[in-house]
Amino acid sequence: MRWLAFLLILLAFGCRPKSDSQRGGIPRNLCQYSKLLTIWRVEDGYAIEIQNPEHPKARFKFLLKKSFKRIAALSATHVGMMAALKQEHLLCAIPDKRYLHAPKVKKLLAKGSIIDLQSEQQLSVKKLLAKQTQALIYSGFGPEKAQIKRLSTLGITCIPNFEWRETHPLARAEWILLFGALTGQFEKAQLHFRKVCQNYMRIRKQPKLCNTNPNVISGYIYGDQWIAPAGNSFEAKLYADVAFAYYFNERPGTGSCFSSIPSILTKSASVSIWLNPGQSSRSALLAQYPKYKYFPFFEKRIFCYTHNTNFYWEWAAVRPDWVLSDLSNIRDNPTADMHFYKELKL
DSSP states (O other), rough: OOOHHHHHHHHHHHHHGGGEEEETTTEESSSOOOOOOOEEETTEEEEEEETTEEEEEEEEEEEEOSSOOEEEEOOOHHHHHHHHOGGGGGEEEEEGGGGGOOOOHHHHHHHTTSOOSOOSSSOOOHHHHHTTOOOOEEESSSSSHHHHHHEEEEEEEEEEOGGGGGGSHHHHHTTHHHHHHHHHHHHHHHHHHHHHHHHHHHHHHOOOSSOOOOOOOOOOTTTOOOOOOTSSSSHEEEEHHHTOOTTTTTOOOSSSEEEEHHHHHSOOOOEHHHHHHHOOOOOHHHOOOGGGGSSTTTEEEEEEEEGGGHHHHHTTTEEEEEHHHHHHHHOOOOTOOOOOOOBBOO
């Protein structure tokens, strides 16, 4: 039983849950949507457990008694969550300034308050120690296991973040609660997430202006195949919540799916919207792959976020309501101002 597991974990931490975290004596998980993150409020802080989706039995758990003042963030989404809480000043390291949008972080980087690690795969232990790093948040998809182990032995708390493996957009956004706990801004993170949820649900439930569900395809050519979000991915969930008829909806999987180019060419005549082709103009698409002009949907409406990719990668995870708002406008009001998306011109 899951509640028994909660109790055993809390006992392992040697803590007692606060009364406001209990319902009938059972510790209450403060996360509602996430399948991989669990947070309990305890008497002297927060008990946190993170599940590795590749190894469900491998769970990272720790007791957070006080917030961190020096945090290394190894993903653009981590930077976005810190920015959403206005805690950029607590950052001491970022993965690569080429993919940075956050204006405040850029200023701190120019001042030398934050260092550019240049890569998540090749962490500089020397640089992290020089910046007196207390906590390091990493994505868990790179070959950094040996480096993480070494940093942990040197006293740096290394925390995996698997928000990118969640299958619901709100589950991804809910990871801001982890950043709230780490920075001492948990209540602020809760307020932010509550606002995002309310806005997301409002947009999802609002009346659709057109009576039919537009046929939508997403993705682009990669090598000799078409790559796109699979039918159980968080992207597919966004498309479903805005009432798109998604081309790959029946394809199983929570990550990417692959299709042959001939199958896309011959079976996509009904597609009226192409999303996320990875370029910011039609001419750039043709320069990348001239045969795009033969796809039935090339002459239809095409939308992407690539005119400001860094902004998208920092903020899309923490503001899925903005993404859903954009998709809703693409469906019913494509000339409206959008947060991330623009229609591709020549």
